[in-house]
Amino acid sequence: MKMSLENIKVGMCVGQDLYTESGQLITPINTIVTPELLARLKKFRISCLEMTYDSLDDYIFDIKSTSGFKFFQNECTEAKESLTSSLDNILQENPDNSHIDMIKNLSALLYENNKKNINLIDMVYSMHEYSDSVYTHSVNVGMIASHLGHWLNLPEDEIKLLVTCGLFHDIGKLLIPKEILEKPGELTPGEYKIMQSHTSKGFELLDQFDDIDDRIKKVALLHHERCDGTGYPMHFNGDQLDKFSKIIAIADAYEAMTSERVYREPICPFTVVSYFEKEGLHKFDTKYVLKFLNKILNSYLHAKVLLSNDKVAKVIMINKNARSRPLVKVEDGDFIDLSVTPEISIVKMLP
Structure with a gap:
């Protein structure tokens, strides 16, 4: 089967000996695609090549077994520890601007180390079983947002800023009482109102610092706003929201729903995508969320999943009309085409 380079994923199997015009062997047949091979193919400007069909349904690439994931796991752990220390210090009565600089440096490091990581979304999802907190969530949101910025072809300086926006966006939650923040059951209306105040609390805290970009402060305030006016705290509509707040809103919602919480199990990414398809197109900026949906599920191609009929299956192909x-x-x-079998759905991702 001939496939375009943009649709070829890590773990697939090359179905031909591939040569340059001068006869130099680029890669032999039956080579398993790695991130390094994809980079090599791009270097030689290969636009398409034959892939072994069996590799599309018989090979599952275990991202957690790779050295790249182990490096990413260590990086996320170190980033969480650094962010924890810096944000906790910012909460003190007389915070030092050096902690702001530390977070900016952390943002730059995360951006540089992951801007070419084609498996980042899969790695972020795989990290959920290792840790989950305000800090880890913020690191993940920053990295997801940077990838969305890349997919939207934003300037590099804006993509870097998105990482920093992600790291700071939920700082107000650190001012919410732990018994509310970590409550295992449903919040009361009063508790929910207190939880919602994390946006304004975060803005007020960051607004004390002249060295923090105003766009970062605005994201802390507005990342729960929705384009249809149903968000909080200002009930702004799409025309009143900046692009950084819109992008962080998508990354924040996706990361939060696919993460485990004290009151629920993680929601299956395909269920989350279904939510975005049904409600997200008017709650989030349409051009941003469509780009996100068109790219995000490529991360779960070839994944092992549990179906609602209790059968185990592998994802073979994404339906662009029913993602x-x-x-x-x-x-x-x-084979089951879930787009024409509404009685069956994907309920869980399997290791």
């Missing part, structure tokens, strides 16, 4: 309902292959070899 949350792909073509899957079940263990007995049958």
Whole structure:
């Protein structure tokens, strides 16, 4: 099967000996695609090549077993520890601007180390089983937002700023009582109102610092606003929201829903995408969320999933007209097109 380079993913198998015009071998047949091979193919400006069909449904790439994921895991752990220390110091009565600089430096490091990481979304999802907190969530949101900025072809300085916006966006939650922030059950209306105040609390805290970009402060205040006016705290509509707040809102919602919480299990990414398809197109900026949806599910191609009929399957192909309902292959070899079988759905990602 001939495939365009943009659709070829890590873990697939090359179906041809590939040479340059001068006869130099780029890669032999049956080579498993790695991030390094993809970079090599781009270097030689390969636009398409033959892939082995079996590799599309019989090979699952275990991202957690790679050295790249282990490096990423260590990086996330160190980033969380650094962010924890810096944000906690900012909360003190007489905070030092050096902690602002530390977070800016952390943002630059995360951006540089992950701007070419084609498996970043899969790695972020895989990290959920290792840790979850305000700090880890903020690191993840910054990295997801930077990738969305890249997909939107934003200038590099704006993509870097998105990482910093992600790191700071939920700082107000550190001012919310822990018994509310970590409550395992449903919040009362009064508790929910206190929880919502984290946006204004975060803005007020950051607004004390002249060295913090005003766009970062605005994101802390507005990342729960929605384009249809149903968000908080200002109930702004899309025309009143800046692009940084809109992008962080998408990354924040996606990361939060796919993460485990004290009151629920993580929501399956395909269920989250279904939510974005049904409600997100008017709650979030349409051009941003469509770009996000068109890219995000490529991270879960070839993933092992559990279906609502209790069968285990592999994701074979994403349906662009129904992104949350792909073509899957079940263990007995049958294919199911979920876009035409509404009675069956993906309920869980499997290791």
